[in-house]
Amino acid sequence: xxxxxxxxxxxxxxxxxxxxxxxxxxxxxxxxxxxxxxxxxxxxxxxxxxxxxxxxxxxxxxxxxxxxxxxxxxxxxxxxxxxxxxxxxxxxxxxxxxxxxxxxxxxxxxxxxxxxxxxxxxxxxxxxxxxxxxxxxxxxxxxxxxxxxxxxxxxxxxxxxxxxxxxxxxxxxxxxxxxxxxxxxxxxxxxxxxxxxxxxxxxxxxxxxxxxxxxxxxxxxxxxxxxxxxxxxxxxxxxxxxxxxxxxxxxxxxxxxxxxxxxx
Amino acid sequence: xxxxxxxxxxxxxxxxxxxxxxxxxxxxxxxxxxxxxxxxxxxxxxxxxxxxxxxxxxxxxxxxxxxxxxxxxxxxxxxxxxxxxxxxxxxxxxxxxxxxxxxxxxxxxxxxxxxxxxxxxxxxxxxxxxxxxxxxxxxxxxxxxxxxxxxxxxxxxxxxxxxxxxxxxxxxxxxxxxxxxxxxxxxxxxxxxxxxxxxxxxxxxxxxxxxxxxxxxxxxxxxxxxxxxxxxxxxxxxxxxxxxxxxxxxxxxxxxxxxxxxxxxxxxxxxxxxxxxxxxxxxxxxxxxxxxxxxxxxxxxxxxxxxxxxxxxxxxxxxxxxxxxxxxxxxxxxxxxxxxxxxxxxxxxxxxxxxxxxxxxxxxxxxxxxxxxxxxxxxxxxxxxxxxxxxxxxxxxxxxxxxxxxxxxxxxxxxxxxxxxxxxxxxxxxxxxxxxxxxxxxxxxxxxxxxxxxxxxxxxxxxxxxxxxxxxxxxxxxxxxxxxxxxxxxxxxxxxxxxxxxxxxxxxxxxxxxxxxxxxxxxxx
Amino acid sequence: xxxxxxxxxxxxxxxxxxxxxxxxxxxxxxxxxxxxxxxxxxxxxxxxxxxxxxxxxxxxxxxxxxxxxxxxxxxxxxxxxxxxxxxxxxxxxxxxxxxxxxxxxxxxxxxxxxxxxxxxxxxxxxxxxxxxxxxxxxxxxxxxxxxxxxxxxxxxxxxxxxxxxxxxxxxxxxx
Numbered sequence: 005x006x007x008x009x010x011x012x013x014x015x016x017x018x019x020x021x022x023x024x025x026x027x028x029x030x031x032x033x034x035x036x037x038x039x040x041x042x043x044x045x046x047x048x049x050x051x052x053x054x055x056x057x058x059x060x061x062x063x064x065x066x067x068x069x070x071x072x073x074x075x076x077x078x079x080x081x082x083x084x085x086x087x088x089x090x091x092x093x094x095x096x097x098x099x100x101x102x103x104x105x106x107x108x109x110x111x112x113x114x115x116x117x118x119x120x121x122x123x124x125x126x127x128x129x130x131x132x133x134x135x136x137x138x139x140x141x142x143x144x145x146x147x148x149x150x151x152x153x154x155x156x157x158x159x160x161x162x163x164x165x166x167x168x169x170x171x172x173x174x175x176x177x178x179x180x181x182x183x184x185x186x187x188x189x190x191x192x193x194x195x196x197x198x199x200x201x202x203x204x205x206x207x208x209x210x211x212x213x214x215x216x217x218x219x220x221x222x223x224x225x226x227x228x229x230x231x232x233x234x235x236x237x238x239x240x241x242x243x244x245x246x247x248x249x250x251x252x253x254x255x256x257x258x259x260x261x262x263x264x265x266x267x268x
Numbered sequence: 269x270x271x272x273x274x275x276x277x278x279x280x281x282x283x284x285x286x287x288x289x290x291x292x293x294x295x296x297x298x299x300x301x302x303x304x305x306x307x308x309x310x311x312x313x314x315x316x317x318x319x320x321x322x323x324x325x326x327x328x329x330x331x332x333x334x335x336x337x338x339x340x341x342x343x344x345x346x347x348x349x350x351x352x353x354x355x356x357x358x359x360x361x362x363x364x365x366x367x368x369x370x371x372x373x374x375x376x377x378x379x380x381x382x383x384x385x386x387x388x389x390x391x392x393x394x395x396x397x398x399x400x401x402x403x404x405x406x407x408x409x410x411x412x413x414x415x416x417x418x419x420x421x422x423x424x425x426x427x428x429x430x431x432x433x434x435x436x437x438x439x440x441x442x443x444x445x446x447x448x449x450x451x452x453x454x455x456x457x458x459x460x461x462x463x464x465x466x467x468x469x470x471x472x473x474x475x476x477x478x479x480x481x482x483x484x485x486x487x488x489x490x491x492x493x494x495x496x497x498x499x500x501x502x503x504x505x506x507x508x509x510x511x512x513x514x515x516x517x518x519x520x521x522x523x524x525x526x527x528x529x530x531x532x533x534x535x536x537x538x539x540x541x542x543x544x545x546x547x548x549x550x551x552x553x554x555x556x557x558x559x560x561x562x563x564x565x566x567x568x569x570x571x572x573x574x575x576x577x578x579x580x581x582x583x584x585x586x587x588x589x590x591x592x593x594x595x596x597x598x599x600x601x602x603x604x605x606x607x608x609x610x611x612x613x614x615x616x617x618x619x620x621x622x623x624x625x626x627x628x629x630x631x632x633x634x635x636x637x638x639x640x641x642x643x644x645x646x647x648x649x650x651x652x653x654x655x656x657x658x659x660x661x662x663x664x665x666x667x668x669x670x671x672x673x674x675x676x677x678x679x680x681x682x683x684x685x686x687x688x689x690x691x692x693x694x695x696x697x698x699x700x701x702x703x704x705x706x707x708x709x710x711x712x713x714x715x716x717x718x719x720x721x722x723x724x725x726x727x728x729x730x731x732x733x734x735x736x737x738x739x740x741x742x743x744x745x746x747x748x749x750x751x752x753x754x755x756x757x758x759x760x761x762x763x764x765x766x767x768x769x770x771x772x773x774x775x776x777x778x779x780x781x782x783x784x785x786x787x788x789x790x791x792x793x
Numbered sequence: 794x795x796x797x798x799x800x801x802x803x804x805x806x807x808x809x810x811x812x813x814x815x816x817x818x819x820x821x822x823x824x825x826x827x828x829x830x831x832x833x834x835x836x837x838x839x840x841x842x843x844x845x846x847x848x849x850x851x852x853x854x855x856x857x858x859x860x861x862x863x864x865x866x867x868x869x870x871x872x873x874x875x876x877x878x879x880x881x882x883x884x885x886x887x888x889x890x891x892x893x894x895x896x897x898x899x900x901x902x903x904x905x906x907x908x909x910x911x912x913x914x915x916x917x918x919x920x921x922x923x924x925x926x927x928x929x930x931x932x933x934x935x936x937x938x939x940x941x942x943x944x945x946x947x948x949x950x951x952x953x954x955x956x957x958x959x960x961x962x963x964x965x966x967x968x
Contacts, residue, residue: 023726025714028646035642043643050633058626060604065622070544070611077609080546089601090594097590100640105583107642112579114907115948122857122955135855135873135953153330153722161329161725168328168724186906187576188859188955192416193509195574195649199715204645206575208510209415209861210503211904212955213576226724230574230649230717232409234416235336238720376797439808447800481808485815497964500819503902504861504959506922508822515818578909 029200032221032246036202038107046100053096111203114216117184121175125187125194125207125229128236132175135186139259145239146170153239169226174243178252179219187213192234198227198242206231219246291386294378295783296363297680299385303360304673306388308749310352311666313396315742317345322704322738325731330722338721339407340399346410350527351434352392354661357669358530359384359441362469364680366445368774368781369463371454371790376447384441391433398423409719411516412487414501414509418494425495428487435480442476445469454773456792460554463772464547467554468533471561472526478565479522486515510575517568525564528660529557531628531668532599535621537772538671539603542618543610544769549602556595556602563592573644582641589639593632600629615767616690620671623663623698631659634709649719652712658705663698670697670748675767677752682760682780689751696744703737843917847881848943854914855953858887864960865892866899871934879941882917886936887956894929900961901925901935906953913942914952924961 030040068074124131129144144150149168152159161167177183187196187207194207203215219225227242247255284292293299320341324332333341363381367374375381398405403421406412417424449470453462462470490512492498499505501512540547547553569577569585577585603625612618634656638644647653678684707730716727723731762779773792777785854877856870867890877883891897903921905911918938927933941952 023714024710024729025726026710028713028715036646039642039646042640043637043646046637046640046643050636054629054633057600057604057629061607061622061625064604064607064610065612065614068543068608068610068612070613074609074611076544076611078545079548079609080606081549081551085605086549086552086598090598093594093597097593101587101590104586104640104642108582108586109579111642111645112582116950120855120953124859126863133857135857138873155330155332155334157329159329162728166724168722186857186953186955188904188957190859191862192419193413197649197717199646202645204574204648208575210902210957210959211508211510211576212857212906212953214906214953227715228717228720232339232413232416232649232719234419235334235339235407237339238335238717238722376800443801443804443808446804447797450800451796477804477808478811481812482815482818485812485818489816489819502959503904503957504900504922504961505964506902511819511822514822515815518815518818576908 031200031202032219032223032225033200033202033217034220035111035215035217036200038110039202042104042107045103049096049100111215114184114214117182117216119178119181120184120186121177122186122188122212123196123207125189125191125196125233125240127191127234128229128240130196130240130242131190132173134256134259137256137260139256139263141173141259143171143173143175143242145241146172149241150239166226168239169228169241169243171241171243174224174245176245176247176252176255177217177219178249179222179246181249181252182216182218185215185217187215193231194229194233194240195231196227196242197230198225198244200225201227201244204230219244222246222248292382294374294382296367296374296378296381297781297783299375299381300360300363300365301680302385303356303363303388306385307353307357307360307669308752310348310356310392312745314345314348314353315745317341317348318738319742321345322735324721325723326735327732328723328725328728333721335721336404336407339409339719340405342719343406343409344396344399347395347406348392349661350410350523351431352388354527354665354669355438356388358469358472358527358665359438361530361534361669361672361676362441362445365676365774366448366466366469367452368777368785369466369772370449370452370457371773371786371792372448372452373784373787375444376452377444380440381444384437384444387433387437391430391437394426394433395430398426411520412490412512413516414490414493414512417490418501425491428491431487432484435484438476439480442473442480445473446477449473454786454789454792460551461792464536464550464553465530465533468529468536468557471557472529475522475526475529475561475564479519479526482515483519483523486512486519489515510572513572513575514569517571518565520571521568522561522564524657524660525560527665528628529561531624531665532557534668534672534675535603535624536599538617538621538675539606539625541675541767541769541771542615542621543607543612545606545610546771547602548605548608549598553599553602556598559595560592563588563595567592570639570644573641574648586639586641590636593636593639596632600625600632613768615674615687616685616694617671617675617767619691619694620667620674623694624667624671627663627667627698627701628660631656631664634659647712649717650712651708651716651718654718655705655708655712658708662705663701667697673752676774677755678762678766679774679777679779679781681756682762682778683755683758684762684766685751685755689747689754693744693747693751696747697741700737700740700744704734704741705737707731707734707737843882843915843940845880845882845940846943847878850879851876852879852941852945852949853877853951854883854941855951856885856887857953857955859955859957861957861959864899864958865897866890866958866960867892868901868956868958870956877941879945880943882938882940884936884938886934887920888932889925889927889935889958890932891927891929896926896928897960898962898964899925899927899958901956901958904955904957906955907949910945910949910952913945913949914954915940915942921956 120135122133133140189207189209197204201217205213205215225244229240406427408417489500499507567589570589711727711730765775920935
């Protein structure tokens with residue numbers, strides 16, 4: 005085997021299982037899509053500006069050097085030029101601000117949500133309450149990940165399924181339904197974030213925040229706490245199962261039955 | 269720094285030698301050197317902490333440290349780098365350079381200058397000692413958000429006290445800088461004739477006086493909430509944890525401009541020197557710097573877009589944050605226009621300055637992306653933010669500091685550093701800095717949050733690369749230390765005007781300058 | 794006064810001013826929110842004079858509760874949801890149970906979403922911020938009387954009121 009292969013395998017032993025993902029997901033909700041589209045727009049604009057500026061620098065570095073005998077010019081100011089390169093960037097920014105403002109207004113509009121799920125952040129797990137149906141449960145990192153992640157566990161984490169992104173009780177939500185997510189916390193500030201669902205809000209003790217999702221595609225979506233909340237901040241994941249409306253109501257029914265059975 | 273200075277020294281008052289010289293000195297050159305050495309040591313202390321972080325993050329799973337200690341490392345790494353490495357380095361450069369650039373004999377308040385320095389080793393000894401407490405050091409992030417920071421153990425009051433001491437040192441230093449610049453310029457040096465580095469430090473000093481007291485207020489509120497029954501940040505008492513964030517970032521945003529404006533001044537000095545061409549748009553550069561400083565007070569909530577701010581607030585702060593890109597862009601364009609049609613050579617200071625422009629601009633682009641609130645909801649508290657601020661701080665502020673050291677070291681010591689080794693240090697540093705921080709954009713976008721000691725397997729590859737880069741970067745800085753000591757061992761050979769294109773009063777002095785210089789004000793035309 | 798002295802005095806004054814400014818931000822935070830109407834907070838002081846002026850408009854009000862810091866309380870709204878007529882006074886209550894055998898003190902803090910509609914949720918009688926003394930294993934009823942202001946924006950159809958109950962037994966100033 006070639007030395008380079010061996011070297012690569014030694015340095016990057018995770019290559020077999022891991023991905024080389026470089027971009028954010030476009031996601032499955034109107035809010036995630038609008039965030040992604042805005043992200044790409046600004047990215048492309050900055051790439052173009054970067055190419056223009058760095059090409060000018062590169063040209064200058066190559067041709068305007070003493071070793072080529074280039075004599076230094078004497079110019080050192082120009083009000084006209086200063087105005088141009090103030091006004092043009094300003095216009096570009098206005099061009100960015102318009103879609104950004106539209107997107108933001110849409111993302112912050114939680115009106116007319118069909119169901120409300122209240123999320124409470126704890127050190128170090130989540131509690132979910134479905135307000136309309138009076139269903140409530142805790143959601144913790146699943147046992148396999150929790151054991152594997154300990155210092156000195158001697159478990160190969162690459163063999164753990166959805167390592168650090170799996171829970172014991174997942175959130176179940178119906179697709180094609182505007183869901184309002186209420187956020188609060190029990191102790192310190194946490195943040196609830198599932199990248200593919202778009203939006204992120206802090207969960208603050210004593211206060212409620214809200215965001216909304218409308219999941220267009222059924223599937224399983226994984227996220228994590230996104231605000232430092234103490235030692236196990238990295239170990240309180242989020243799992244959302246998005247299912248059809250009938251399946252969702254079936255699941256709610258089962259939760260309610262279990263709750264009655266528990267309270268007997 | 270060398271005994272040559274002592275030989276030139278006028279002995280109408282006895283200067284102590286040995287350790288007492290350094291403890292009692294009121295000389296701006298001595299104090300500047302102390303700040304710079306202190307900063308270098310702290311750079312390695314903070315760097316070691318970074319390597320603990322990157323070693324743990326090299327692979328998924330926990331291999332080296334428990335999560336609680338990891339959080340102490342991320343917290344202390346930031347506090348040490350910001351308050352112990354970058355800020356003291358800029359103050360050291362100010363101390364050395366401001367008097368000799370404006371033709372003044374020393375700083376306005378030389379004894380206060382000494383105290384401002386000596387507070388630092390005491391404050392950091394206190395802060396770093398908390399790592400050895402039973403309950404460990406602070407672990408709530410350098411941003412100290414309550415209620416989490418109020419859960420801190422015995423380290424909490426010591427952390428607050430050391431922050432107060434650091435703030436005091438900065439404020440006293442800033443008063444000194446402003447008094448010096450406003451009152452001690454050589455006759456003929458009007459404000460719009462000052463070297464641009466002096467301008468950027470003047471504006472930075474105002475930012476320091478405006479923002480550090482606000483940090484002092486915020487951490488005092490934390491202290492009284494924990495120990496004296498106040499309820500600034502607890503809902504049950506009518507308080508609000510988010511209010512801390514507002515007060516903290518009202519300080520915190522001007523603080524990051526404090527960390528970069530002197531760097532802008534350094535780059536604006538070095539590019540013209542090695543292009544053999546005057547800085548393009550000097551007036552514009554002054555106004556742009558002042559605009560950035562003013563705007564920095566109305567953008568703070570862009571660090572808090574996910575707290576549940578009213579929509580109008582989110583829109584306001586999005587717009588002001590975008591606006592601040594304009595004067596920053598103007599500066600970049602002016603630097604390129606300075607290079608344009610110049611006659612450039614590429615000694616080590618110039619290499620660092622050019623890399624600054626490219627890499628800081630990349631950091632600026634990710635900053636502009638972060639300003640867009642709907643997208644920021646996906647970036648906030650991820651490695652995308654970590655990538656952004658490390659680009660503006662490492663190949664930003666730190667590169668400018670290194671450029672300044674290479675540029676002015678021959679003046680301070682009279683000894684030329686080894687140019688070949690300097691270039692090697694530059695290339696190694698630049699390659700490794702990009703290897704370390706560029707992949708962080710990717711893992712952040714892919715969904716990896718900040719401040720976690722362990723991560724899901726899909727983030728592994730880029731984390732491995734970043735960790736390799738970090739160790740390479742750290743090792744390359746040992747070369748920098750070697751270059752420094754190697755230079756100090758040499759003979760004095762440097763000219764007054766070390767660099768062909770260098771302009772300014774400091775280049776009229778011998779290299780090294782006498783212990784007391786410009787005791788009589790020079791003539792400025 | 795020499796130029797130097799002028800510089801020092803103004804800079805020291807500026808420093809002290811900025812330190813006080815950070816404390817001034819505390820009340821300024823609330824005043825700013827009140828003046829601009831950017832308010833996630835409901836009225837802190839109870840509304841004294843109430844004019845009932847019911848209109849033909851109904852909104853849904855949901856009630857929810859949180860117990861902070863895993864305190865040994867059970868705290869629930871008696872009504873999970875009410876259809877409420879705008880401009881009319883409404884009554885409901887929350888129940889608070891002390892699950893321990895010893896006497897405790899508890900204080901609740903309110904929060905309304907959407908934040909920008911919080912100012913229209915006017916509480917006439919509520920238990921917010923007032924410390925409750927509750928005996929061991931006792932259950933108390935905490936009444937809430939409120940009115941939705943007619944000025945509520947037309948496109949708001951749902952409001953959610955959340956109370957967080959804190960255990961303030963060990964706090965300075967508790968009886």
